[in-house]
Amino acid sequence: MATIVAPSQISPVEDAEALRLAFKGWGADNKAIIAILGHRNVHQRQQIRKAYDELFEEDLLKRLESEISGDFERAVYRWILEPADRDAVLINVAIKHGGKDYHVVAEIASVLSAEELLAVRRAYRNRYKRSIEEDVSANTTGHLRQLLVGLVSSFRYEGDEINPKLAQSEAHIIHESLKEKKGNNEEEVIRILTTRSKTQLVATFNRYRDEHGVSVSKKLLDQTSDDFHKALHTAIRSINDHKKYYEKVLRNAIKKFGTDEDALSRVIVTRAEKDLKDIKELYYKRNSVHLEDAVSKETSGDYKKFILALLGKQE
Amino acid sequence: MATIVAPSQISPVEDAEALRLAFKGWGADNKAIIAILGHRNVHQRQQIRKAYDELFEEDLLKRLESEISGDFERAVYRWILEPADRDAVLINVAIKHGGKDYHVVAEIASVLSAEELLAVRRAYRNRYKRSIEEDVSANTTGHLRQLLVGLVSSFRYEGDEINPKLAQSEAHIIHESLKEKKGNNEEEVIRILTTRSKTQLVATFNRYRDEHGVSVSKKLLDQTSDDFHKALHTAIRSINDHKKYYEKVLRNAIKKFGTDEDALSRVIVTRAEKDLKDIKELYYKRNSVHLEDAVSKETSGDYKKFILALLGKQE
Numbered sequence: 001m002a003t004i005v006a007p008s009q010i011s012p013v014e015d016a017e018a019l020r021l022a023f024k025g026w027g028a029d030n031k032a033i034i035a036i037l038g039h040r041n042v043h044q045r046q047q048i049r050k051a052y053d054e055l056f057e058e059d060l061l062k063r064l065e066s067e068i069s070g071d072f073e074r075a076v077y078r079w080i081l082e083p084a085d086r087d088a089v090l091i092n093v094a095i096k097h098g099g100k101d102y103h104v105v106a107e108i109a110s111v112l113s114a115e116e117l118l119a120v121r122r123a124y125r126n127r128y129k130r131s132i133e134e135d136v137s138a139n140t141t142g143h144l145r146q147l148l149v150g151l152v153s154s155f156r157y158e159g160d161e162i163n164p165k166l167a168q169s170e171a172h173i174i175h176e177s178l179k180e181k182k183g184n185n186e187e188e189v190i191r192i193l194t195t196r197s198k199t200q201l202v203a204t205f206n207r208y209r210d211e212h213g214v215s216v217s218k219k220l221l222d223q224t225s226d227d228f229h230k231a232l233h234t235a236i237r238s239i240n241d242h243k244k245y246y247e248k249v250l251r252n253a254i255k256k257f258g259t260d261e262d263a264l265s266r267v268i269v270t271r272a273e274k275d276l277k278d279i280k281e282l283y284y285k286r287n288s289v290h291l292e293d294a295v296s297k298e299t300s301g302d303y304k305k306f307i308l309a310l311l312g313k314q315e
Numbered sequence: 316m317a318t319i320v321a322p323s324q325i326s327p328v329e330d331a332e333a334l335r336l337a338f339k340g341w342g343a344d345n346k347a348i349i350a351i352l353g354h355r356n357v358h359q360r361q362q363i364r365k366a367y368d369e370l371f372e373e374d375l376l377k378r379l380e381s382e383i384s385g386d387f388e389r390a391v392y393r394w395i396l397e398p399a400d401r402d403a404v405l406i407n408v409a410i411k412h413g414g415k416d417y418h419v420v421a422e423i424a425s426v427l428s429a430e431e432l433l434a435v436r437r438a439y440r441n442r443y444k445r446s447i448e449e450d451v452s453a454n455t456t457g458h459l460r461q462l463l464v465g466l467v468s469s470f471r472y473e474g475d476e477i478n479p480k481l482a483q484s485e486a487h488i489i490h491e492s493l494k495e496k497k498g499n500n501e502e503e504v505i506r507i508l509t510t511r512s513k514t515q516l517v518a519t520f521n522r523y524r525d526e527h528g529v530s531v532s533k534k535l536l537d538q539t540s541d542d543f544h545k546a547l548h549t550a551i552r553s554i555n556d557h558k559k560y561y562e563k564v565l566r567n568a569i570k571k572f573g574t575d576e577d578a579l580s581r582v583i584v585t586r587a588e589k590d591l592k593d594i595k596e597l598y599y600k601r602n603s604v605h606l607e608d609a610v611s612k613e614t615s616g617d618y619k620k621f622i623l624a625l626l627g628k629q630e
Contacts, residue, residue: 118433121470131472133465134510141502146461149510150448153468155436157446187456195449195464 001277003312006041012051015040019048020056028067030302037076038309042273045080072303075265079310083270084119087112088127090266091120091152095135099227102148103234104266105136107245109151110238114158121152143186144228150194151235157197164207167200171207178219186228193235201239215240243275247282250291259298264307272310280311316592318627321356327366330355334363335371343382345617352391353624357588360395387618390580394625398585399434402427403442405581406435406467410450414542417463418549419581420451422560424466425553429473436467458501459543465509466550472512479522482515486522493534501543508550516554530555558590562597565606574613579622587625595626 015036022029022036040048052060064076078086087108094104109117124132132152137145170192177185193201208216217236223229237245246267253263271279283291292311299307330351337344337351355363367375379391393401402423409419424432439447447467452460485507492500508516524530532551538544552560561582568578586594598606607626614622 118470125470125472129472129474129476130512131470131510133469134472137506137510145502145506150464150468153465153470154448155433155440155446155468157440157444157449159444161444187460191452191460195446195452197445 001275002273003276003280004039004041004272004310005312005314006039006044010040010044010047012044012047013055015044015048016052016055016060019052019060023063023067030068030072031305033064033068033076034302034306034309037079038306042082046082049080068302070303071261071265071299072301072306074262075269075303075306078265078269079272079306082123083273084116084123085127086270087120088124088132090270091124091132092128092135095139098139102140102144102227103230105148106151106231106234107238107249109148109154110235111242111245114155117152118155142228143190144231146187147190147194147228147231147235150190154194156195158199159197160199161197162200162203164203166196167203167207170196170204171211174204174208174216175212178216178223189232193232193239198239205236205240243279243282246271246279247286250279250283251287254294254298261299261303264295264299268307268310276311316590317588318591318595319354319356319587319625320627320629321354321359325355325359325362327359327362328370330359330363331367331370331375334367334375338378338382345383345387346620348379348383348391349617349621349624352394353621357397361397364395383617385618386576386580386614387616387621389577390584390618390621393580393584394587394621397438398588399431399438400442401585402435403439403447405585406439406447407443407450410454413454417455417459417542418545420463421466421546421549422553422564424463424469425550426557426560429470432467433470457543458505459546461502462505462509462543462546462550465505469509471510473514474512475514476512477515477518479518481511482518482522485511485519486526489519489523489531490527493531493538504547508547508554513554520551520555558594558597561586561594562601565594565598566602569609569613576614576618579610579614583622583625591626 018032018036022032036048037045049060052058052063061077061080064080065073068076078089081089091105091108094101108120112120121132124130128135133149136148136152140148173185173188173192177189192204196204205216208219212219217233217240220229220233220236234245237248249263249267253260253267267279268276280291283289283294287294292308292313295307295311296304333347333351337347351363352360364375367373367378376392376395379395380388383391393404396404406420406423409416423435427435436447439445443450448464451463451467455463488500488503488507492504507519511519520531523534527534532548532555535544535548535551549560552563564578564582568575568582582594583591595606598604598609602609607623607628610622610626611619
């Protein structure tokens with residue numbers, strides 16, 4: 001379930017005019033920006049962008065970039081984009097950041113459905129005049145490249161069938177690869193993870209846990225923590241249970257000294273219209289603190305107000 | 316330009332009834348089958364399948380399989396399918412044949428546009444309940460796997476831009492890889508070939524030829540002729556100039572002792588509604604023999620009649 005609270009009917013023209021007014025004078029009226037954009041669904045936001053463009057012959061996004069700044073700007077900017085376009089931007093930024101953020105590429109590619117991922121590939125091509133796999137592979141090598149390119153290029157089968165024999169044999173392949181820490185079997189693990197249907201993979205992960213008393217992702221934590229293993233870990237967790245995965249991303253982002261606003265914004269902006277309510281519940285169960293309260297404590301200013309609006313907090 | 320000759324208006328019901336009549340009695344009336352199906356475009360063929368199914372509650376394809384046989388059956392079967400579905404079948408058969416036919420996978424993935432390839436991936440998933448990359452990667456290893464999975468999963472940028480510096484540096488990478496016959500650079504060659512836009516790749520191939528006085532594909536022929544290099548060669552030729560590539564496939568299929576009907580049918584069925592006329596002209600220029608005459612000489616029976624119909628021969 002979603003968290004954002006949006007009126008069922010809005011006037012895109014009135015919203016565009018109110019935003020224009022908020023930009024008037026020295027310093028924008030951030031409260032007005034949040035009151036409007038923090039409470040509009042994806043369809044309404046596109047209508048407002050269009051109305052703004054038609055009324056004032058100006059790109060709302062560009063104007064926002066010049067009016068607001070920092071974490072607040074980045075969160076609002078991403079929020080306004082359509083989901084596929086937003087994910088294209090997130091992937092591009094992650095590639096530019098290099099090693100540090102490659103797990104974000106793995107996360108996005110693993111959480112999306114085949115059709116959603118395809119929409120992101122289209123959006124990326126339109127925006128950057130290159131393919132995702134082109135940029136990812138030009139910036140990586142070896143197993144990390146194979147894994148990431150495989151993930152972003154996948155078009156998985158999405159039927160419900162499970163092949164128990166295959167789950168058994170591939171759980172065994174994964175076990176063998178994790179056992180010998182040098183890992184000669186990595187290419188097979190990459191093949192399994194990037195091509196099998198998610199339903200089949202979950203069966204394989206379950207089989208692994210049944211046989212070895214520990215989950216694949218926990219077992220992976222024993223490995224060297226290089227970019228490849230970090231991306232592998234992210235892919236496995238995202239495929240296995242993406243809500244639990246996101247709960248952990250939020251937990252780590254908040255726990256971190258200084259707070260990781262990029263990760264916090266990414267999860268909240270990306271999931272606010274999808275299943276952030278479920279993720280919030282998981283967060284409360286795991287931490288005995290409401291996500292809104294944790295966010296309130298660790299963030300500040302307009303950024304905090306905006307994020308809380310997306311989390312469904314009523315003014 | 317296409318070669319097949321189809322009336323602009325047909326009656327799907329009349330065609331379906333005429334086919335039903337052709338199946339009556341012992342042994343089908345192959346002449347009637349060719350007269351109808353050899354002269355119907357893709358849209359008309361789908362209408363006939365539908366009409367046949369509705370009139371007789373029977374799958375036309377299944378019925379044809381039981382009525383005709385051999386090369387004739389295979390060619391007619393593939394011809395009736397919609398292009399994306401046909402390519403899905405061709406890829407599946409090639410994977411099942413193993414090493415011998417992996418270059419067919421490379422051919423199809425390299426010739427198609429990004430959207431066409433995507434349609435084939437969809438068709439494959441619907442038909443086989445698995446993804447193409449899943450089946451390809453489960454049956455291959457190492458560089459061959461990387462190349463084929465990269466090709467079938469690609470969603471290339473299709474703009475006209477050329478980056479001349481990139482063409483130069485990547486022509487150099489390819490040269491270095493081909494120079495040391497052991498090839499340590501194969502992963503980079505695979506990256507370039509599977510991710511760059513076709514326009515950019517052609518610029519890179521041209522750059523290579525300018526600098527080294529020989530084309531990449533000719534140079535590749537010096538390498539060991541294993542499955543990987545065969546697929547690599549096919550991909551480069553298909554991307555560089557797919558009509559010239561198909562001319563050569565036809566030439567080799569006809570020249571071969573016993574004729575390679577599978578290759579002959581594949582090219583003719585696949586291109587008859589697209590650019591077979593251009594390929595025929597290339598064939599004539601290269602061999603000083605008309606393709607129809609060469610086919611006439613090397614094939615026989617109903618198969619020959621059907622292939623000639625697709626080649627545009629009027630009765």
